[in-house]
Amino acid sequence: MATANAPSPSGSQLSEAQDFLAKYRDVEAIDIILTDFHGIGRGKMIRRHELEGIYKSGRGLPSSIFGQDVSGEDVDDCGLVQTGGGGDCRCWPVPGTLGYLPHTGRGQLLISMYEEDARPHDVDPRNVFGAQVKRANALGYHPMGAFELEFYLVDQKPDASGLYRPASYTMTKRRSPLRNTMSVDEIDEMSPLFDAVYEGAKHLDLTLETLISEYGPGQYEMTIRYRDLMRAADDVIIAKRLIRTVARRFGKEAVFMPKPFGNEAGSGMHLHLSLAGKDGNNLFADQADGSLSPLMLHAIGGIRGTIGETMLLLAPFMNSWRRFASAMYSPASDDWGVENRTVALRVPGTPGKTRHFEHRIAGVDANPYLVAAVTLGAALDGIEGKIDPGKPCEDEIGAAKAPNDLPRHWLDAIDHFGASEFNKRTLGARFHTAFTKIKQAEYEQMAQKVSAAEWEYYGFSV
Structure with missing residues (x-):
């Protein structure tokens, strides 16, 4: 049983806390963060003297956190609210995630929830994904990957009409209405903000790499270094909070809603994935004759067969579905191809030992642990069942595609998710x-909200 001074079931070591406290002697507070179903950080701000105690005996938090909707309201019939008398479960540090945010002056630590007997709590999203990692390890595979993050920067205050606008530049205070796709000068004008982001990443074991101005005004993309897939999912949680907290201190807000502006590009969270063997070599590497790895093709085949059932995790909110209104770079499909950005599962064209595939459907609002869980779970199913992915798609951008049977809207996705045996088996x-219950409740809440557009179109006309 995990009691005071018992070994941490997460594998965390007290020396990590001691090293941090010795290095950052002026830090007086640390944010401890448990990631909920929606990818939102819930937790506490603790004082410096409390940090070692979390490494020695964990910290109690209510498991009902996982029974909340996106607004933090309990969903009473989800089965996770006030169970077992409403008592706490014990949370332990995620090894390697204790870091420092220089712009806040505080530390930051990811935590994960465990039962009192040290078993991983079965509905903590990180543990849900961890079960699939253990399954992969038992088969001799080590999952590797990275996520790309697309997001908007907007001004903190809405304009006179009540609408938010793409952010003015931090350096010049100028505002451009243009797309400026891949403009290096646009990045330069916003560089004080991004310099602070990169500086923060140095203290968080977070290797942020390429930055570009994306397709929408005020939209950017940052890539994160490829590594162990579990840590890659942790990286998303850490990076989003880093970007958000830095932007706030520059008078901006980082927006990870996938479609903040209806007539502009949506923001995705592409997942790049491969499997390494026990020797560390990439098992998706091309064959000696230059052909694609059968193991990778089977993985793609498994994922293709489950995309429709998992769309609720890839597009979890009402706004998520606005991103699919245009198929341009937002593939709500189940096809695959080589060096083709119109498909859902893209195999980048660079051949050789670094071969992998890219899952392109998830929005940046999705929970990375859950996206990784169903992607890896389906890939393993495909490998075990030797599932043929079918012929690759060779459509050009803008070409009409054959219809598919994926969910077409949020409610349809909820129904598909709830009926799925794959989801039940993979996620628990x-x-x-x-x-399912939480999303049904959220849908019902949103369905009751009448938008300004409805008043404009229908209020005095019909």
């Missing part, structure tokens, strides 16, 4: 039931 029955 209790998580599957709770997530």
